[in-house]
Each structure stands twice: as C-alpha cells, then as structure tokens.
Amino acid sequence: xxxxxxxxxxxxxxxxVRVSDAEALFEILSDDELMTWWSSGPHRSVEETRAMLEPxxxxxxxxxxxxxxxxxxxxxxxxxxxxxxxxxxxEIGYILNRSAWGQGIAREAVGLVLDQLFITxxxxxxxxxxxxxxxxxxxxxxxMGFVQEGHLRAEWETHIGVRDTLLFGLLRDEWLAxxxxxxxxxxxx
Numbered sequence: 001x002x003x004x005x006x007x008x009x010x011x012x013x014x015x016x017v018r019v020s021d022a023e024a025l026f027e028i029l030s031d032d033e034l035m036t037w038w039s040s041g042p043h044r045s046v047e048e049t050r051a052m053l054e055p056x057x058x059x060x061x062x063x064x065x066x067x068x069x070x071x072x073x074x075x076x077x078x079x080x081x082x083x084x085x086x087x088x089x090x091e092i093g094y095i096l097n098r099s100a101w102g103q104g105i106a107r108e109a110v111g112l113v114l115d116q117l118f119i120t121x122x123x124x125x126x127x128x129x130x131x132x133x134x135x136x137x138x139x140x141x142x143x144m145g146f147v148q149e150g151h152l153r154a155e156w157e158t159h160i161g162v163r164d165t166l167l168f169g170l171l172r173d174e175w176l177a178x179x180x181x182x183x184x185x186x187x188x189x
Contacts, residue, residue, distance in 0.1 A: 004064055005120070007112040012105065014066035014080065014112050019057050021067055021076040022050040028078060028097050037134040038095070041159030056081070068096065068109045077105065080113045088124045090117050106140055114144070115179075118172045127169040129155075141168045145178045 007014040017025075028034055029043040029052070043049050056065040063083045067076040078096035085091050092113060096106045117123045128146065130137040142148075146168035155165040 004066065005116065007066065007116055008071065009108055009112060011071055012108055012112065013069045013071050013074075014109060015069065015074075017053060017057050017065035017067045017076070017079055019050055019053045022046050022053055024076040024097075025049055025053070025079070028095055031098065034095065034098060036160060037131040037137065039156060039158050063093075066109070066113060068100075068105065078109075080109050082113055082117060082126075084123075085127075088122070090123055090126050092117075092126055092128050107144065110140065110144060111179075114170070114175055118175045122172070124172050125169060126175075127167055129165040129167050131156075132164050132166050138166065138168075144170070145174050146170045147174075 004016040023046055026043060026046045026049040029049050032042050035042040043052070055061055056063055063081045065079050065081045068078045068080065069076060077100045078094065080092060080094045082090045082092050092110065094106060094110055096109075100106075114126060117126055127149070128137075128141055129152075130141065132138075132151070147170070148166055149169045150167035152165045152167065154162050156163045
C-alpha cells in the first residue's frame with residue numbers, strides 16, 4: 001500500500017490513524033459502554049491504546065484505518081477501518097467518540113470510506129458484522145442501505161461472553177443508486 005488516501009468533506013477529514021492519536025482515542029477505547037460491543041474490553045491505559053495502534057498505523061497494515069477528524073482540527077474523534085477480505089470485497093468497522101454522537105459524523109465518515117471503496121477502487125461488495133444488541137450500529141448500517149444477510153450464532157468470544165453476530169452487506173450498485181438521493185437529502189437539511 002502506498003499510503004492511505006485522505007478523504008474529505010466540508011466538515012470532516014479522514015486520514016491515516018497514527019500512534020500519536022493514542023491519547024485522543026484512549027477516551028473512546030476506555031469507555032465501558034462504548035466498548036460493550038467491541039471484541040476486546042475497555043483499555044485501562046494510554047499505553048494499551050498505543051500498542052493497539054502500532055500495527056494499524058503502518059502502511060503495510062492489513063486493516064486500513066482512517067482517523068475521523070473535523071476539518072481544521074486534527075484530533076481523532078474515532079475511526080473507520082476497511083479490510084479487503086478477498087478481491088473486490090471489504091469488511092468495514094467504525095467507532096466514534098460519544099461527544100460526536102447525534103451529529104451525523106459516523107454516517108458521513110462511513111460514507112466517505114464507502115465512496116473510496118466503491119467509486120475510487122471499484123469494489124463490488126462491502127460488509128460489516130455487528131452484535132445483535134448493538135442497535136446504534138444496526139441503525140447506521142440499515143440507514144445507509146446495508147441489508148442484513150446473516151445471523152451467526154456464538155461467533156465471537158468477547159470480554160462480555162460468547163456473542164452472536166449479524167452480517168450486513170452493501171453492493172456497489174446499491175450504493176451508487178442510493179448515493180445521489182442520500183447526498184441531496186443531506187444538503188437540503
């Protein structure tokens with residue numbers, strides 16, 4: 001990989017996650033409620049966050065990790081990750097600081113990454129998995145056109161026990177068909 005492309009909108013900049021984001025991201029990763037649906041438990045130190053970021057901050061990382069920042073402020077509010085699972089198929093994941101909830105930031109950031117994957121890279125499919133009790137993630141995915149495609153029982157061993165997962169998928173043609181209406185609706189608000 002020759003460097004993660006910067007993605008930008010009027011209010012957001014998505015750039016490569018850096019190890020120096022550890023302090024800002026520790027606020028998210030140490031939040032017990034936010035980490036309920038994550039595969040690992042809340043972080044207890046900035047050093048733990050820094051150690052988690054080291055492998056994803058490099059150009060050769062398996063997961064591409066975009067830090068979500070507000071344009072003009074380089075502080076990481078969260079991230080959107082993408083990992084190519086097979087040719088033209090990627091998995092995404094995301095997390096956002098609770099202070100940024102309710103502002104459409106997660107939707108906008110995920111949309112920027114979907115544009116990267118579907119339009120710039122020409123991928124045919126993107127999927128996400130989420131805990132069946134993670135209603136906020138399910139609401140975000142379905143509002144963006146993702147369709148529930150599967151329910152895997154006892155899929156994850158996590159810090160809160162063995163959990164099921166729901167698989168949601170979105171196809172390139174579906175994103176392209178919904179995208180103009182979505183952008184028009186967003187600009188009219």
